[in-house]
Amino acid sequence: MVTNDSTMDVEHFNRWSRTYDDSWIQRYAVRVHTEMLDVVTNEIATPNTVLDIGCGTGRLLCKAHTLYPSAQLFGIDPAEGMVELARGQVPTATIYLGAAESLPLADSSVDVVLSSISFHHWNDQLAAFREISRVLRSGGCFCLADISIPVWLAKFARHIKIKSPAATGQFFDEAGLQVKVQHRTFTRFIWLTLGVKGSRGI
Template identity: 30%
Template sequence: MVRRAHNYEKESEAFYDRLADHFDDSFDGFLASFFKKFILKQLEYPQNSRLLDVGCANGRLLEMLNHKQQIEGTGLDISSNMIKIARIKHPDHKFIQGNAQSLPFENASYDVITCSASFHHFPDPDRFLEEVRRVLASGGKLVIAEIHLPVITRLYNWRLNRFSTEGDVKVYTSRELRQKFEKQGWQLLRKKIFFQIQYYEITPKAKEE
């Protein structure tokens, strides 16, 4: 496959900056809402958990999770416009503009990190997993909810490479994600596939003595 040159981070930033004012009413916001609702239904976490949402958009997932069980919520997004709107909509949470592959947080800062329909935007997902490992507290977990297209993944990725201007890097098969988690030293706690959503809860494996 001939690959088209992309600057995925710039594409993501520009696209979501344009979409920020009407994200919830957009097609992308409509699709994202299914992932957020799925995470809300599946995820269990203690009261007052320190929770970071990477790729938080306008902060809606944090607010949904806070209604279920009170959290100390932080959101990170590459789009400065999304962050501005999130701060207005959800002033009880903290929102920071930044890069998922260089998380601007101290070591062991969070008990739970969520990544809802954002993992496929990361040019260096291995670096993201390394950064999450760094900022997760002992016993913490990472939640990844991603698109699931088992039959047409290859064709879909060809289309993304040739035509997408939204910063989409690659849609992963379930097998690819499991292999990546294993290779990077993560333990699978929970997996669930529901139609076009694949959901994972993972935690860093204990280091061998």
């Protein structure tokens, strides 16, 4: 069987899915999710549609449901184990098995796109950004939180797709999303960036 980084990632997350919610990563994820939703709510107080890319077990969508009870929620993740758990955790959401690079949603149909600690796993990051811009309505926003480590250190990491905040900002620009917020989260290794789709789009 031919494997590449993405296949190995998906297998890894399938295996991890059963224990993911009790694992070390929650120490970071829970607080990062809260920070993301605070920043988003500042931009759009009551979104009608929210999409979480790389939604994992659905914890961020769960919080989004509490905060925006009438919003239509969507999630997408390529790991079947994650998708199954997310469907159980947020039954009102529509959870797709799929990847950021090909979103099964109509053009200009989403108010808020979220993605937490997933971006460095995306195989074609620019294609994914273009997809995000396509599904966002004008004035909609994308809030991305992801690991950021110094470039020299990233070279030694298994995932060389970890980007600096500046490089991440360039993806937003190229996709026609104007960066309005970019800062470290409570942990210096995870940065948050929020961009808004202007009328220009891509």
